[in-house]
Amino acid sequence: MQASLLLELGGQQVLLLADRAMFWPGPDRLLIADLHLGKGDTLRRGGIAVPRGGTGGDLQRLTGLLARTGARELCVLGDFLHGSVEVGSWQAQWLDWRAQHAHVRVSVIAGNHDRHLHRVAVAWGIELLDQMQDGPFVLRHVPEWNQRHVIAGHVHPRVKFPGLRGRWPAFWLQPGLTVLPAFSAFTGGFEPEPRREDDYVVCLDGLVTRLPGAALLRTGLAKE
Numbered sequence: 001m002q003a004s005l006l007l008e009l010g011g012q013q014v015l016l017l018a019d020r021a022m023f024w025p026g027p028d029r030l031l032i033a034d035l036h037l038g039k040g041d042t043l044r045r046g047g048i049a050v051p052r053g054g055t056g057g058d059l060q061r062l063t064g065l066l067a068r069t070g071a072r073e074l075c076v077l078g079d080f081l082h083g084s085v086e087v088g089s090w091q092a093q094w095l096d097w098r099a100q101h102a103h104v105r106v107s108v109i110a111g112n113h114d115r116h117l118h119r120v121a122v123a124w125g126i127e128l129l130d131q132m133q134d135g136p137f138v139l140r141h142v143p144e145w146n147q148r149h150v151i152a153g154h155v156h157p158r159v160k161f162p163g164l165r166g167r168w169p170a171f172w173l174q175p176g177l178t179v180l181p182a183f184s185a186f187t188g189g190f191e192p193e194p195r196r197e198d199d200y201v202v203c204l205d206g207l208v209t210r211l212p213g214a215a216l217l218r219t220g221l222a223k224e
Helices: 040-044 054-069 090-100 214-220
Strands: 004-009 012-017 023-024 029-032 071-075 105-109 128-129 132-133 137-139 150-154 158-160 167-174 177-179 198-202 208-212
Touching: 023 054, 029 054, 029 158, 054 090, 090 105, 198 214, 208 214
Parallel strands: 029 071, 071 105, 105 128, 137 150, 150 177
Antiparallel strands: 004 012, 012 023, 023 029, 132 137, 158 167, 167 177, 167 198, 198 208
16 A cells, blocks of 8 residues: 555556545646535534534645645536525635635636536636646546546445445545546545446545455455
8 A cells, every 4th residue: 555556547657646636647637535624614504513624624734735746726516605695604715725826727628516606716726617628637526438438426436445444535446437536525425336347546544545346346345
């Protein structure tokens, strides 16, 4: 196991990072999915008691990833927000973070939770897009096959890992399609039905390791 894994997608080298992010060295671009800023505020307004600090923790992790990779661009593959753009202290945290990283270009592929983001995108230093096509890749929110290799988010893939309890965030590698795990630490997840042709790169508390779909099927974990 290691803190990152270098592999080739669409003829390009990319780095999968244990902190649930992908770095594409070609354009110096860091990719994450499903940041869900303000989720804690939204749940607390609905009467659900959840701990505070989620937004600050996620932004701190993002700062560390930019420093590690030297990325000049950040692309969020949808669900930048979780709820309203107007309620909660997290907006000030984002604006402060953005000011500290003014040199980084930030683009957001609009996700299903980003219905109101267009109202504040310019003021928040964000380029809002429906999708992005760059080289061999199409960057989008919802996984959907294309003639190019698609990199997406939305479904928050998680898998079981032999010898460990629970389900762990994972990059879901399919022929022609890669789905990133949710970046936010405060999300649930979806467990894909394992297939022999798929691979998973599992994020295990600061480490990543590759888990072929065939191996997952052999363990019998998929049947539990």
